[in-house]
Amino acid sequence: MCDDPGMLSERIAAVDWAAIPTPVLRAPAWATERYPLGWQLPDPVAPLQALAAARTQVQVADAVSRLENTRVLHGHMAAVFPAAVAAAPFLLEIAEQPDAFPMARHSALGLLGEFLALAPFRGFNRIEGTPLCCAVADLIRTRQTFLRSLGQPGRELLQEAGEHWRFEVAETLVDGDQVLAFGGLTGALPRDTARAEDQRSRTVCAVTVEYPPVEDSGDACLRLESPTEVTVGTVLRPAECGEREH
Incomplete structure (x- = not known):
């Protein structure tokens, strides 16, 4: 757990997100001239930092909306990418902040649930041989005590992680x-x-x-x-x- 939001923000920015393998998406027909080599997804630094600092429902919704269009996951395509494994510990820390805004905590847990449920792209479905969903489940299990303390939302996430035995x-x-x-x-x-x-x-x-x-x-x-x-x-x-x- 990180009690200092500033330190959490710095550690999010310190990750070399560009070094994590990520598929290049095919640009839609209307954008092929602008993106002839495909669409490179943006890094998740700003949305993760925004979610960590969010203190209103509007701020949370904006952060989650932006995060769902990054190297971590793509909400419209219902796809998750290898960077989700690097993002998962930060989402757990956001949820565990003592003064976490309730909706930010709820959204962080929801995103972790999406990491477990969404499908990755072929060739981008593993980290060091481990399926992405299983790697995320392993990280979730390291916070069992905290997640159980949250009651039903935490227990449900642990149950979902349990399916990735x-x-x-x-x-x-x-x-x-x-x-x-x-x-x-x-x-x-x-x-x-x-x-x-x-x-x-x-x-x-x-x-x-x-x-x-x-x-x-x-x-x-x-x-x-x-x-x-x-x-x-x-x-x-x-x-x-x-x-x-x-």
Whole structure:
């Protein structure tokens, strides 16, 4: 959490947003002469700073409207871009400011929910191998205590993040033509069979929960129902997250 809005604003500006891969959008027919190489989306610095400083509903609405047309996301196209992962911690800090304007906090949480739900462009759907939505979910989970303190809005965001689960293999045991994987689970697997992606190899297999997580430890056992090779340290995530794209 950052108690000094000035420091938060400086850190937003310090990010090299231009270095984060972002698709160049095709310009509409009426603008092709002006943008012959396509449309470069603007950086999100000013809108993020404006949201952090907003103290009226008009200021919040203006900041969110501008942010939804940047390298972070495009509201009209319902698309999210890799810079969302860099923006997510700032939105969490905006929500966590002690004197946050209620609508600014609500909007910050709403934008994080959009990051989880919107589809990225092909070729721009991962950060260091992790699907964008899962990378954002990991960041959201680092603020669990604060988000729970907000009541229903925070719990709903955590529930949405829980759908983007992560399982890290700590030990394996071959059981016939299947594999039992013991490790740590964050988030919530579906009750029925789920499709999981090995984040390293990007192979997909079917998994079921053999033993659910023990209390709050996250220790669990998954049964990998289709032949696949997993080793200690393998990270499994929802296959659907890696496949989501425009």
